[in-house]
Amino acid sequence: MNANYNNINVIGFDADDTLWVNETYFRAAEQEFAKLLTQFETPNKIDQELYKMEIKNLPLYGYGVKGFILSMVEMALKLSNNTVSSSTIEKILDIGKTMINKSVELLDGVEDALKQLSKKYKLIVATKGDLLDQERKLEKSGLLKYFHHIEVLSDKKAINYKKLLSHLDIKPEVFLMVGNSLKSDILPLVEIGSKAIHIPFHTTWQHETVSENSVSTSDYLTLKTIKDISRYL
Amino acid sequence: MNANYNNINVIGFDADDTLWVNETYFRAAEQEFAKLLTQFETPNKIDQELYKMEIKNLPLYGYGVKGFILSMVEMALKLSNNTVSSSTIEKILDIGKTMINKSVELLDGVEDALKQLSKKYKLIVATKGDLLDQERKLEKSGLLKYFHHIEVLSDKKAINYKKLLSHLDIKPEVFLMVGNSLKSDILPLVEIGSKAIHIPFHTTWQHETVSENSVSTSDYLTLKTIKDISRYL
Numbered sequence: 165m166n167a168n169y170n171n172i173n174v175i176g177f178d179a180d181d182t183l184w185v186n187e188t189y190f191r192a193a194e195q196e197f198a199k200l201l202t203q204f205e206t207p208n209k210i211d212q213e214l215y216k217m218e219i220k221n222l223p224l225y226g227y228g229v230k231g232f233i234l235s236m237v238e239m240a241l242k243l244s245n246n247t248v249s250s251s252t253i254e255k256i257l258d259i260g261k262t263m264i265n266k267s268v269e270l271l272d273g274v275e276d277a278l279k280q281l282s283k284k285y286k287l288i289v290a291t292k293g294d295l296l297d298q299e300r301k302l303e304k305s306g307l308l309k310y311f312h313h314i315e316v317l318s319d320k321k322a323i324n325y326k327k328l329l330s331h332l333d334i335k336p337e338v339f340l341m342v343g344n345s346l347k348s349d350i351l352p353l354v355e356i357g358s359k360a361i362h363i364p365f366h367t368t369w370q371h372e373t374v375s376e377n378s379v380s381t382s383d384y385l386t387l388k389t390i391k392d393i394s395r396y397l
Numbered sequence: 398m399n400a401n402y403n404n405i406n407v408i409g410f411d412a413d414d415t416l417w418v419n420e421t422y423f424r425a426a427e428q429e430f431a432k433l434l435t436q437f438e439t440p441n442k443i444d445q446e447l448y449k450m451e452i453k454n455l456p457l458y459g460y461g462v463k464g465f466i467l468s469m470v471e472m473a474l475k476l477s478n479n480t481v482s483s484s485t486i487e488k489i490l491d492i493g494k495t496m497i498n499k500s501v502e503l504l505d506g507v508e509d510a511l512k513q514l515s516k517k518y519k520l521i522v523a524t525k526g527d528l529l530d531q532e533r534k535l536e537k538s539g540l541l542k543y544f545h546h547i548e549v550l551s552d553k554k555a556i557n558y559k560k561l562l563s564h565l566d567i568k569p570e571v572f573l574m575v576g577n578s579l580k581s582d583i584l585p586l587v588e589i590g591s592k593a594i595h596i597p598f599h600t601t602w603q604h605e606t607v608s609e610n611s612v613s614t615s616d617y618l619t620l621k622t623i624k625d626i627s628r629y630l
Contacts, residue, residue: 260467296460
């Protein structure tokens with residue numbers, strides 16, 4: 165296995181749910197949202213409809229917490245047939261602000277792993293979401309010092325990674341990406357000839373899931389924790 | 398005057414109100430917004446209050462259209478003392494979506510100027526706002542082919558420009574920035590030892606204005622139109 169990684173000299177890390185907890189807060193926000201609208205629909209149905217609304221709005225708002233808040237507001241109007249109260253809308257805005265102000269909770273072993281890897285490799289962050297929100301989380305995380313470059317991408321398809329690597333003058337074959345999303349952090353990298361290590365998080369947003377048989381597991385490595393990366397490098 | 402620009406080999410352009418119309422659409426949106434809330438306050442007061450709300454939310458939401466929509470929603474709730482109707486909130490979301498979907502209207506002479514300058518200089522875009530929104534506008538503008546690099550910044554202070562130039566391996570003294578905002582496109586560049594050309598747009602967002610006596614006009618050049626840049630280079 166070691167042989168595979170001999171060429172690597174730059175390691176990219178996804179941020180949300182790879183370096184710190186994120187999806188958990190979205191799930192909690194969705195639950196709060198469903199509770200606010202309990203008079204109009206069942207929590208399950210609200211969840212499904214909110215997801216559809218987010219996907220519908222994705223081309224417009226992109227990834228990140230601001231688009232999520234706007235979709236919750238729109239969903240509340242729609243589900244209630246425009247009868248929802250102003251104070252409920254206010255509470256939805258507050259859910260969003262609370263998410264933005266949340267402290268950053270690092271995943272287990274992250275800081276040690278970065279400290280160690282940064283001695284031998286150039287480390288970068290490649291994340292999607294709201295620009296300011298991601299920059300702020302990195303600032304709060306205390307991890308900025310380990311990274312040579314931070315890139316917030318509007319999407320994480322093969323073409324986006326290709327542009328990023330070419331811009332940073334990194335050859336795909338010397339690049340290893342580490343992340344929790346098969347769809348966004350792993351498959352596009354395999355496609356462009358980079359290496360990838362998948363570290364699943366216990367919660368995955370529906371939009372980020374892919375059918376398991378669409379990928380061959382020999383193309384990338386799956387690990388339980390970021391602590392195990394150094395064993396393979 | 399020419400001597401000043403002999404060292405320049407990279408030119409940075411602001412995007413909104415430098416390459417294309419933007420502030421005009423925000424002003425129109427604010428007018429529509431005021432019309433929706435006419436039963437609660439005078440248009441003038443609504444304008445002032447919305448501006449205060451945007452500034453209050455800036456540290457949270459950052460620059461760009463999504464934060465603007467969220468601030469309009471919050472303002473509607475506040476101004477109406479939580480009595481605003483759901484259909485008004487719906488109309489506010491629509492104002493935002495219309496802004497996002499607006500076609501891009503290039504300012505006079507932009508394409509010719511870029512075509513000509515790109516033959517001799519490396520051109521980049523340095524803009525702030527929502528990541529996806531700015532990328533989409535560049536795509537729609539048809540101008541992407543003239544630029545070597547696009548950077549969407551969460552803010553445009555001296556430190557942000559310093560980081561950008563260092564990341565792109567550009568020395569401050571060979572960099573010229575062109576933009577409509579003294580505060581964001583000109584003064585920070587003068588501060589870091591780059592050159593700057595100010596091309597005012599007829600409308601400036603209050604937040605971007607600076608008192609004229611805080612700057613010495615010998616530090617940068619002011620031109621009426623982007624067409625005039627080549628005369629000085």
